[in-house]
């Protein structure tokens with residue numbers, strides 16, 4: 001982590017019963033607007049899921065407010081330093097589910113979820129021969145970085161996971177240890193709950209997610225290959241702080257190792273693709289010749 005930068009980025013969630021989520025959302029929006037933070041914060045009757053950026057003073061004030069809040073105290077924040085805002089706008093929204101899922105049951109991670117492993121425990125479990133490692137994110141997130149040996153889920157959005165699990169995880173996996181991970185931990189709270197519901201017996205999740213694993217002083221991101229996709233203007237962040245850090249993505253045009261994403265300049269296409277700086281210039285950020293001629 002760098003030091004003494006003027007801005008900070010907070011990433012956090014908490015599962016807690018919210019009695020009147022619409023009202024809490026309206027209050028939260030008012031407070032955030034006044035304070036001047038930017039980002040994306042979702043509130044439902046299940047709790048809060050947020051990421052926001054602001055000056056050091058603004059983010060300190062945000063955390064102080066939250067620590068006084070009857071529902072949102074005791075949150076563990078993942079904090080990054082930054083040179084400026086990493087969001088263009090502020091969204092504070094009420095949602096029916098914190099993590100949207102296409103599933104016949106409403107999951108409540110407060111009631112049932114997978115075992116939580118610390119970065120050190122997760123690092124140890126990763127090295128077992130019999131373990132099945134499931135990336136709890138989308139395919140494009142996996143493509144620029146993932147834990148070594150993890151299965152790439154062919155999902156473009158989280159709600160496709162229940163169907164993917166039924167079709168892709170072998171029957172004999174039901175008695176094997178399964179490890180899941182995601183960016184900050186919230187998706188795994190739900191994903192491990194679904195896995196348990198589907199009959200998998202030994203299910204564990206990385207507590208605090210990939211970003212916490214990358215900051216851990218003992219494991220230092222070891223066994224993570226590539227970068228971690230993030231949903232803000234940075235697009236990706238480094239995780240592995242050992243000498244084994246590698247680039248695993250490939251430029252869509254020339255195939256050389258690259259982990260930066262761009263969106264196709266043809267707005268009707270807008271396809272997210274990995275692209276090196278030279279190819280971005282050469283193709284004017286278009287994903288294909290068709291788009292270039294558009």
Ligand SMILES: [Zn+2]
Nearest residue numbers: 251254276279
């Ligand atoms: Zn290229």
Ligand SMILES: [Zn+2]
Nearest residue numbers: 264269287291
């Ligand atoms: Zn295109």
